Amino acid sequence: MKSILLFLILAFAVLQAKAQDITTADAFFAQMADRYAQVKDYEAHLSISVNGDKAPMTGAVSFKTPSLLRIDFVQPPDQVIAFDGTTLTVYIPSYRAVLSQSVGDKPSGAGGAALASAEGLRMMKRSYTFAFETSPSPVPLEGSPSEMVVRLTLNRRTVSEGFRTLKLSVNPETKLIRRIEGWTLSNDKLVFDFSAIKVNQGIPDSRFVYDSPASANVYNNFLFKSDNQ
Numbered sequence: 001m002k003s004i005l006l007f008l009i010l011a012f013a014v015l016q017a018k019a020q021d022i023t024t025a026d027a028f029f030a031q032m033a034d035r036y037a038q039v040k041d042y043e044a045h046l047s048i049s050v051n052g053d054k055a056p057m058t059g060a061v062s063f064k065t066p067s068l069l070r071i072d073f074v075q076p077p078d079q080v081i082a083f084d085g086t087t088l089t090v091y092i093p094s095y096r097a098v099l100s101q102s103v104g105d106k107p108s109g110a111g112g113a114a115l116a117s118a119e120g121l122r123m124m125k126r127s128y129t130f131a132f133e134t135s136p137s138p139v140p141l142e143g144s145p146s147e148m149v150v151r152l153t154l155n156r157r158t159v160s161e162g163f164r165t166l167k168l169s170v171n172p173e174t175k176l177i178r179r180i181e182g183w184t185l186s187n188d189k190l191v192f193d194f195s196a197i198k199v200n201q202g203i204p205d206s207r208f209v210y211d212s213p214a215s216a217n218v219y220n221n222f223l224f225k226s227d228n229q
Helices: 002-021 025-037 108-115 118-127
Strands: 041-050 057-064 068-075 080-083 087-092 097-102 128-132 139-141 144-156 163-170 177-184 189-199 217-220
Touching: 025 118, 025 128, 025 144, 057 108, 068 108, 108 118, 118 128, 144 177
Parallel strands: 097 217
Antiparallel strands: 041 057, 041 189, 057 068, 068 080, 080 087, 087 097, 128 144, 139 144, 144 163, 163 177, 177 189
């Protein structure tokens, strides 16, 4: 009887220790938020695919708090998306067209790339419920099995969100987002891959100011009419 009692006590102690080691999705997300709060700027290689494109868009992304963003694409060649804090600019060289939109301090046209920021995480926390996809344990990243990531699933709280579901693949050591998968209302799947991430490089504001080619045609307020008009 004493042996059985001792075994039960030891078993209970082990279970208690394991319970203390379990990280909840809320706690893990809070760790991510703390990490991104320390990120003043970052640059990375970015790949964007839609519905499993075999030829995804690729390029270099630069971000600086609170909302400066620039993507210089390699594919499509020379295409640029830039947000300088008030104006979103999209250069499409194949059409010699510059699309410009005044959007205040909300880069609505920057897409999922802007989600990988402190403000992006705050928006996710307000607008989505989140849970581990299966468990808090890291799993191999699809397409790159040597990389281990923690997988989170986010479901929107209201119908006003552009993505009905988001899935995040997060580096368990750095707490930085490696991949964002998003499903739109029309069930299109967008995937944003971030690799070779470098943080706090001291990126100057001037990087986010885009001077369009003089030969390009400029189309202002292509998304919606500016409040200033």
